[in-house]
Amino acid sequence: MKDTPHERLQPIRTLEDLARSLERGEVDPLSVSVHDVLEETMHEMERTQGMPDLDYVGDYLSAAGTVIRAKSEKLLPPDESEDDEAEDDNEAQGDIDSASDCDEEWSNEALLAHLMEYRVFQDAVEELARRDEAWRGVFPRSRPSEINIEEPIISTEVGLAHLLSALKDILEDAPEEEFSHVPQDELMLEEGMGSIRSVIQENGEATFRELFIKPVTRSKVIAVFLALLELIRLREVVVRQNQHFGEIIISFVPET
Amino acid sequence: MEYSEARAIIEALIFASPGPLSPKRVGEILDLDSRTIESIIRDIKDKYHRDKSGIQIVFVAGGYEMTTRSEYADYVAKLNVGVRQTLSRPALETLAIIAYRQPVTRPELEKIRGVRVDSVLNTLMERRLVRVSGRKKAPGRPALYSTTSGFLRWFGLASLEELPPLAQDFDSLGF
Numbered sequence: 080m081k082d083t084p085h086e087r088l089q090p091i092r093t094l095e096d097l098a099r100s101l102e103r104g105e106v107d108p109l110s111v112s113v114h115d116v117l118e119e120t121m122h123e124m125e126r127t128q129g130m131p132d133l134d135y136v137g138d139y140l141s142a143a144g145t146v147i148r149a150k151s152e153k154l155l156p157p158d159e160s161e162d163d164e165a166e167d168d169n170e171a172q173g174d175i176d177s178a179s180d181c182d183e184e185w186s187n188e189a190l191l192a193h194l195m196e197y198r199v200f201q202d203a204v205e206e207l208a209r210r211d212e213a214w215r216g217v218f219p220r221s222r223p224s225e226i227n228i229e230e231p232i233i234s235t236e237v238g239l240a241h242l243l244s245a246l247k248d249i250l251e252d253a254p255e256e257e258f259s260h261v262p263q264d265e266l267m268l269e270e271g272m273g274s275i276r277s278v279i280q281e282n283g284e285a286t287f288r289e290l291f292i293k294p295v296t297r298s299k300v301i302a303v304f305l306a307l308l309e310l311i312r313l314r315e316v317v318v319r320q321n322q323h324f325g326e327i328i329i330s331f332v333p334e335t
Numbered sequence: 336m337e338y339s340e341a342r343a344i345i346e347a348l349i350f351a352s353p354g355p356l357s358p359k360r361v362g363e364i365l366d367l368d369s370r371t372i373e374s375i376i377r378d379i380k381d382k383y384h385r386d387k388s389g390i391q392i393v394f395v396a397g398g399y400e401m402t403t404r405s406e407y408a409d410y411v412a413k414l415n416v417g418v419r420q421t422l423s424r425p426a427l428e429t430l431a432i433i434a435y436r437q438p439v440t441r442p443e444l445e446k447i448r449g450v451r452v453d454s455v456l457n458t459l460m461e462r463r464l465v466r467v468s469g470r471k472k473a474p475g476r477p478a479l480y481s482t483t484s485g486f487l488r489w490f491g492l493a494s495l496e497e498l499p500p501l502a503q504d505f506d507s508l509g510f
Contacts, residue, residue, distance in 0.1 A: 132423065133454065134423055134424075134425035134426070134454070134455060135423070135424070135425070137425075137450050137451070138424075138425060138450060141449055141450050145449075196447050197447060197448070197449070199501050200428065200431045200432055200435065200447075200501070202499050202501075203431040203434065203435065203498055203499055203501065204424075204427050204428050204431045206498065206499050207422075207427045207430060207431055207434075207490055207498075208421075208422075208424075208427050210490040210491055210492070211421050211422050211427065211489070211490060212421055213405065213491070214405075214489065214490060214491040215408070215418065215419055215421060216403075216405040216408025216409075216411075216412075216418075217393070217402045217403060217404075217405050217408070217491065218402055218403045218408075218411050218416060219400055219401070219402045219488070220349075220350060220352075220390075220400065220401035220402065221352065221353050221354060221400070273476075312461075313457070313460050313461070314460065314461065314463055315460075315466070315467060332463075332466075
């Protein structure tokens with residue numbers, strides 16, 4: 080094993096930073112100190128304790144993991160099936176141009192391909208970040224629901240109380256269940272969302288009652304109802320009433 | 336119809352429109368060809384500019400829309416009109432990938448970003464920047480995600496074509 084002094088690690092924030100370090104040949108997998116990576120990571124975790132942004136922390140850990148994985152792969156004995164010539168070439172050239180053959184060192188193609196694909200989007204990300212900031216201070220005359228963050232989730236005409244009372248009617252019609260065994264239905268929410276989508280897709284909209292034609296048991300009714308709430312929360316569907324005490328109608332959120 | 340009248344009507348239409356008003360829609364209402372409409376709107380925009388108005392007309396998501404000028408953002412914000420938060424880096428990255436690769440499934444997004452995106456995706460859906468546009472014809476029928484017109488308005492983009500072109504080849508990335 081090479082006797083390289085351990086390089087002091089640059090703080091790694093995202094895969095992007097890692098890619099840059101790669102590009103400049105700053106990080107040789109063998110010279111990365113696992114201890115440093117862990118120390119930096121712990122330090123970063125402590126720093127963010129006040130404002131834990133899980134996405135940020137996740138990205139950070141992912142980057143740290145990538146570096147450590149690269150090192151661990153380098154430490155393993157080379158695969159017999161790997162290209163012997165490339166290995167010999169590296170031996171012959173020695174350390175003279177260690178910086179320039181950094182790409183060779185990193186011929187971990189899967190990782191490189193991944194970083195490539197990821198990097199391709201970085202210009203776009205910069206552009207979006209710039210526009211996000213610039214357009215934050217531009218207030219449109221009309222504040223559409225999609226921009227207004229404070230928008231109530233259920234449309235004003237139909238409140239949760241309406242939905243619950245409509246649900247009660249449906250439940251009263253649903254037959255009692257045998258409770259001799261508890262059926263395992265882990266995917267009921269997803270299924271319910273799927274079935275609501277397909278009912279709406281048929282006619283472009285659906286009445287509240289139509290959503291519950293298929294489910295016959297009380298637990299299925301509840302599942303479909305929860306699925307409806309979830310779809311409302313995700314703003315995939317809206318509920319409305321065309322008149323007081325009229326049918327509750329569910330439709331997809333229109334694309335404006 | 337006199338020019339000044341047409342100009343006043345178009346100004347009123349843009350003011351009252353619940354979202355970006357497409358030139359096509361103006362044409363349907365006023366029976367004018369698109370070139371005339373565009374030149375009239377340019378005229379209105381120039382007028383606002385000359386008067387140093389606090390209002391401007393921008394072209395976003397395929398239509399014209401009245402907005403305040405960004406110079407006065409600090410004052411307008413005091414109205415409590417709900418100044419939005421800027422998006423986090425992971426959210427921007429996820430959005431960028433969706434914008435270029437749409438319609439795209441969650442596993443495809445996660446493969447590129449290298450991390451799970453479900454919470455980010457939920458945030459983007461709640462802000463209506465992203466929507467489920469369909470289901471992929473693959474096992475499990477995974478949801479396909481696309482950007483919305485709200486996405487274009489959020490970033491002040493006339494259309495998706497306004498995004499910078501993606502770096503195509505290996506060399507341009509400096510590897």
